[in-house]
Amino acid sequence: MSIKEKARELLEGEVDGVLGYRLAGGSHLPHLFTAADIEEMAGDYPAGERYPLASIVRRLQAADPGIRIAVVARGCDERSLVELFKQGQVNLGRTVILGLACEEELARGCGCAVPYPSEILEGRRVEGVPDDSLVEKMDGMPAEDRLDFWLSRFGSCVKCYGCRNVCPLCYCKECALDDAEMVERGRVPPAQPAFHLIRAIDMAGRCIDCGLCEEACPMGIPLRTLYRKVGRVVEDNLGYRPGRSPEEKSPLAVLGTEKDLE
Amino acid sequence: MTDYRTVPTVCPYCGTGCGMLLEVSGGRLAGVLPQKGHPVSDGTLCLKGWAAYEFVESPRRLARPLVRRDGKREAVPVEEALSIVADRLRDTVERHGPDAAAFICSAKCTNEEDYLVNKLARAVVGTNNIDHCARL
Structure with missing residues (x-):
């Protein structure tokens, strides 16, 4: 199941919004989708267009502690959410991770030790390429x-x-x-x-x-x-x-x- | 429910034209993000770009024209403020010539508004004393 398919399913009652990317004018823009506009969600995730989605989750939860959000998360997005959770800034119990594994080129470019989230919904897991x-x-x-x-x-x-x-x-x-x-x-x-x-x-x-x-x-x-x-x-x-x-x-x-x- | 969307635009400050995303949430301008892959700025901004949303709801922002009378600032209607500016400008130009006046326009105005300020300065008042905040 693709991230978008899962997002559509979750919006049938499990979550209030899905934080992902909307394609506009050739750019992928962070956007909180609801059932009304989920069809506009981009189905691809370019390496050069990563945004701090965990910060956006934190701010949305601060504004409305009851909100249930699903979020497209690469390994780094998930690590941010986990660390923010431990610092009392994010409620993981109200956050659904839509796991996205990074392609090898991005993992290599980032010198990332863990270029995938704990559960992968989309993308193929490539081993970490930590660059110290x-x-x-x-x-x-x-x-x-x-x-x-x-x-x-x-x-x-x-x-x-x-x-x-x-x-x-x-x-x-x-x-x-x-x-x-x-x-x-x-x-x-x-x-x-x-x-x-x-x-x-x-x-x-x-x-x-x-x-x-x-x-x-x-x-x-x-x-x-x-x-x-x-x-x-x-x-x-x-x-x-x-x-x-x-x-x-x-x-x-x-x-x-x-x-x-x- | 809380909403969140981003609107791509160009930084209102200087002439470089960096790409930024305005973050809109709960009907308010909540922040700015540099636009990734933008041909001019590719995901970077300077201090001014990062702070570009702050003036919108700043309590220090001038929301109504103020006129100083007897050392005190008084709020006046826009029409009245414009009349005062026009009278003082005409008076200054008549007494000291067009080059006693100068015009500064702004990157926060539209191109059309800046064009009109240019016309006002050169064709109406008759001075080349015109500058723009984008000419950093």
């Missing part, structure tokens, strides 16, 4: 060269906040990056490396490696490499990989209270 080559390359550089590399990349930042705005895991009402005490207003590029390190630290134990930040960066700053590095630190030390399973406890939720983590 840039992280390893950075780790192999002398600290001074590494700092130079990052400072030169951070120096091109136009402070668009796109990395934060597009991030499915960024939902804070008050963001440190908007705090004038922490980030000087009107200064472009922002203070280095503080601006990007604030975000990197916020991503530790939370980033599910969707890569939307890097896609949204007009200056091509290799943000994903940075966040993969902090993710690896968390995984190596605490054995935690964000978004992997709804049952696993986030170290952010247990640190300071469980003795085995001292």
Whole structure:
């Protein structure tokens, strides 16, 4: 059964809306379908048109906690939803995953470790192709060269906040990056490396490696490499990989209270 | 039920013409997303594009014309405000010549409105002092 067929079926009473893509003018646009317009749902999912659907689910549920939503989800979308669930931002009990496996080209391009959701409705499962080559390359550089590399990349930042705005895991009402005490207003590029390190630290134990930040960066700053590095630190030390399973406890939720983590 | 749709459009700020999606939910403009695969901006926006929806419901947005009288700002009907502007503009041009006036138009106006401002400046008032916020 295709995602669209399943969506049509769910709309007969199981869900209130289906979040997917509507084809308009050759573009795939995020859209919440109801029974009235489900026929307009696109049946294809181009690799170059991924949007932060998990954020949209979070916002829709915040506006209407009773809403039941089915959502087209690649592996990264599902990981976002799982991590948001663990942080109390998404109700998985009211969310139906319409699983979409990524094609090999996209999986490879993303260097994705898990390019498929837990249950696949459409697409063929290809094995993960985690690409840590840039992280390893950075780790192999002398600290001074590494700092130079990052400072030169951070120096091109136009402070668009796109990395934060597009991030499915960024939902804070008050963001440190908007705090004038922490980030000087009107200064472009922002203070280095503080601006990007604030975000990197916020991503530790939370980033599910969707890569939307890097896609949204007009200056091509290799943000994903940075966040993969902090993710690896968390995984190596605490054995935690964000978004992997709804049952696993986030170290952010247990640190300071469980003795085995001292 | 809560609804959600996106409307593709072009960023209203500068002349680059980046593609953006306006997020509409519950009858309100809820946010902006960069349009993936757009020929100009391919899924990226600058700070202004990302914030382009905020002014629409900003409490600081001027919803009615204000005229300063005795140091105080007073809300007046649009017709009255336009008459005041026209009188002051005519008076300034008569006393100091057309180049004492300047016109600034906006990317938030339509092409047609900007064309008319251009006509007003050059053909009616007679000055080349015209600029546009898109000429960053």
